[in-house]
Amino acid sequence: MENLVQAALATVNYAAIMPSLILTGFGMLLLLIGVFSKPGRTSHIAWISIVGLIVAAVASAQAWSALGATGVEFGFTNHVAQDGFALFFNFIFLVSAALTILMSDDYLKREGYAVGEYYALILFTTAGAMWMASGTDMMTIFLGLEVLSISLYVLAGFFRRDARSNEAGLKYFLLGAFSTGFLLYGMALLYGVVGTTNIANLGMYLAAHKALVTSPMTIAGMLLLLTGFLFKIAIVPFHMWTPDVYEGAPTPITAFMSAGPKAAAIAALLRFLLLGFDSMQAEWTALFWVLAVLTMTVGNLLAISQTNIKRMLAYSSVSHAGYAMVGIVAANAIGMSGVLYYMLAYAFMNIGAFAVLALAGKQGEENLTLEGFAGFGYKRPFLGVAMCVFLFSLMGLPPTAGFAGKFYVFAGAVEAGYIWLAVIGVLNSALSLYYYLRVMVSMYFREPTEDFAWVSMPMGAMICIILAIAGVLYLGVLPQQVMEMAKTAMF
C-alpha cells in the first residue's frame, strides 16, 4: 500500500498542470479580495484576473517552447498530458477568458452586478477547460468538465434579478446535468468493456481486440459518451438549449460560452476520437458526417429567421460548430489542425461581435433587435466598422481569420475526398451570408430610428475589441505561424 502511494506521489508533476494551477490560485485570491471590496468597485479585480491570465499564458508559452525535447509532459500517473494539443487549446481558453473579462468590467457595472466572484468563476471555468484539454484519463476529463460546467451554470444565471438570466442558468443546469449523466454512463460502460479509464489504453485495447469494436456495450458506451460532449458543443440535435441560454445569459458570458467551453469539449472529444476510438474511425466519421451536415444546416436555417441579434449569433454559433465538425470528419492532419485553428479564429471573431453587442445595449434592456440596430454604423462609427470586420470573418470572407479557418477545414475535407461535405459546407456559408448581411444592412443601409445610449467607450471593452480585430486580421492575413503551431499541436 505504501509503495502504491509513493509510486503515485512520484508521478505528481506540477509542471504538467502549471497554467491551470496558476489560474486556480488567482481565482482563490480574487475570491479573497472580493470579500474586502465594495460592491460596484471591482475594476481592480478584473485587472488582477487579467494578470492571472497573462501569467498562465506565459507559463503555457514556456511549456510550449520546452516541448521540443520531450513532446509531452505527463503527470499524475498518466492522468494528465501537457502536450502541444493541450497547450494550443490553453491559448484558445486564455484568449476567450481575457477578451471576456475585458468587456465585462463596464458591462457589469452598467447592469449593477459588479462583484468579484464573477471573475473568479471565469478563471475556474478556464482551469476546468484546461483539464479537459490535457486530460488523458476519463476521470480527469470528467473532473475538468464538472469544474467548467458548475462555474458556467452560475455565470449563466449571474443576473439573479433578471428572469431570463435565471431561466438560462436553470435550463443550462438541468440539461447540462442530464447530459453529464449520459457522459458518465458512457464512461462506465466503456470501463466495463476494457477495464481501464485511460484513453490511450482504451484505444490500444480496442485495437488489439477487434471483436469488441462491434460489441453493443462498446458502441453504447461510445454513443453515450459522445452525447455528453455533443451537448456541450451544441451539435444538432443536442443544440436545443443554446438559443435560450445564450440569449438569457449576460452577454460577455454568452460570448465566453460560445468560444472557450465549446473548444474545451471539442478538445476532449478529439482526444477520445483519435486516441480512444481510433479503431472505430470508419464508424465515427460516418456519424460525424451526418452530424456536421445537420449542425451546419439547422444552425443556419434557424439563424436566418431570428430578429434578435444575440439569438441570431447563438444559432450561428451552432452552425460554426458544424464547420469545425467538417475538419473532424476529414480526420486527416489538415482537417484536425484546421479544427484547432478554427476554434482560435472563432474565439476572436465571435467574442468581438458580442463585445460590440454588449456596448450597444442599454441598461436592463440588452437584447438588440435588427430594427434597434438601424443606423448603428453612423452613430458609433468605430463600433460599426469593428462589427463589420467580425461579421465578415464570421461569414468567412478573406482576408479574415474566419476565412483562413474555413479554408483549413474544407481543405482537409477535400484532401480526404469528402467533396460533397465541402460543397455542403460552402453552401452553408452562403446561407449564412444572408443573416450576417442583415446586421450590416441595419447598421449602414437604414436610417437610425432610436437613440443609442451614448456611453463613452470604456477602456476594457475598447482593448477587447481592438485585440479581437487584431486577432481576426492577423490570423487572416498572416496565418503562417499559428498554422504551423496548430500543425505541430496535433498528435
Place this chain on the structure above:
Amino acid sequence: MSEHLLSIMTFLPILGMAILLLIPRENDSLLKSFTLIVTLVTFAVSLPLAFNPVFTTDGGMQYKEFASWISVGDFFEMNYNVGIDGISLWLVMLTTFIMPIAVLSTWQAVEKNIKGFMALLLLLETGMLGAFISLDLFLFYIFWELMLIPMYFLIGIWGGKNRIYAAVKFFIYTAVGSLLMLVAILFVYYYALQSGMKMDGFSIAQFYQLQVPAHAQLWLFLAFAFSFAIKVPMFPLHTWLPDAHTEAPTAGSVILAAILLKMGTYGFVRFAMPLFPDALATCMPYLATLCVIGIIYGSLVAMVQTDVKKLVAYSSVAHLGFVMLGVFALNLQGLTGGMIQMINHGISTGALFLIVGFIYERRHTREISEFGGLAKRMPIFTTIFLIITFSSIGLPGTNGFVGEFLALVGAFESGLRWYAVVATTGVILAAVYMLWMFQRVMFGEITNPKNAELQDLNAREIVLMIPLLVFVFWIGIYPNTFFSKMSPALENLIIQVKGKQQVAMVQPIEAPHHVEFK
C-alpha cells in the same frame, strides 16, 4: 521600380485609402481631390505597361513578382505570385483608366458620407487590380472576394430606393458562385499534389500543365463557370445585374459595368477554359446557346424598358453575350474580338452610365417618358450621347464595330457558325433599342416644361467624357495598337486550350490566323 511595378500599382489605392481615413470627414473637397489624385497617380504608374513593346512579341507573363506567403509544410502553400500578359494588360489599363473618371463623376452626385464613399472606391480598385494580376488561384480568390465588400456598401449605402434588395442580391449571387469555385480550387490543388506534381502554391502556370480526367473536369469546369457566369453575367444568372446597376450610384454603375463584369469574362479566359479544355468542349453547345439567348433576350428586354438606366443594364447582358461568344469561338479572331469587346463595353457602357448620371443629376428621374427634345437645350450633351450610342450599337468607325464584328466572324469561322448567325440579329436589335431610346429622349418637341430649363454639360462633365470619346475612335479606327499586344498571349491561350483537349485531339490544331486591320 519596374520589378515591383505591379505591386506598387495595386497597393497604391489601398495605401491612399489609409491616408484618406486620416482626413477629417467635413473636408469634402480635399477628400474628393485626394482620391482623384490617388487614382490618377495609379493610372500614371500603370502607363509604362501599355507602352512596353514586349507584349507584341512575347505572349508569356511579364513583370512577374513572387514572394512566399503561407507555407504550412505538406499541407498547403500560397504565394504572392503576380504578373501580366497581353490579356490582362488591357484590363488592368481599363481599370486604372476608368477609376479617375468614376471618381470625377461623383463630384456632385454623392452628398452623404463622402469619406466612406471614396475609401470604398479605393479599396475596390486594389481588389480589381489584384484580381487581374494574380497568377496564383488562391491569391486571385482573395482579391475576387475583396471586391465584393466595397461594392456591397457602395450599392447599399449610396444606392437608389431599392438599394438594400439590390445590394444583398448582388452579394449573395456573387458569393455563392465563388464559394463553389473555392471547393473546385481545393480539389484541383489536391489532385495535383496527389498525382505527384510538386506544386508551387496554387500557381496557374502549373495548373496549366495538369491533365485532369474528363469526368472530373466537367464538375470542376461547372464550378468555375458558374462563378464566372454569374459575374459576366450569362443568362439565366443575370438577374442580379439590372437590380444592382439600377440602384447603384453612378460611379458604382460605371465601375460595375466597365470593370467588374470583365472579371467574369476574364475568369473564363484565364482559368475555366485553359484549365479544363475537355469540359469546355463538352459544354460548348450549351454555353454558346446561353450566349445567344443572352444576346437576344437582353436586347428584347432592353427594348421595353421605360427607365434609361435599366435599358443600359439590359444592353450589358446582350453585349457580354457577344464577348462570350467570341471567346468561346477559340480562334484568334473570336478571342481578339471578345477581348477588345470587353474593353469596348467598359468604355461605351461606362460612358452610357455617366450620361444617365448627368441627366439624373439634373432631373432626378430616369424615365424615358419624362424626357424628349433635350437636343434643343443641350447640344454638347447630344453630340456626345450620339457618339456613345453609335459606339454601343457598333457603327463602323467606332470601337463597338470592331469588337462585335470580330467576335461574330470568329464564331462564324469556328464550330459555332449557326450561333453566330442568330446572334447577328442582336446587332440589329441593339440599333432598335438604342436609337429608339435616343430618339424619345433627345428629339422631338420639349413636352415637359421641366426640360426647358436644362443646362448643357459643364466643363467637368466634358473633361470626363473626352478620354472615353478618344478611345471610342482610337479603337474604332486603329485597333492594331491593342491587337498587336494581345495576339501573342491569345495565341498562347489557343495552344494551351486546344493542345490539351483530349477529346478534340482528332482534329488538327488550326494555325492561328493573323488579324490585320490596316
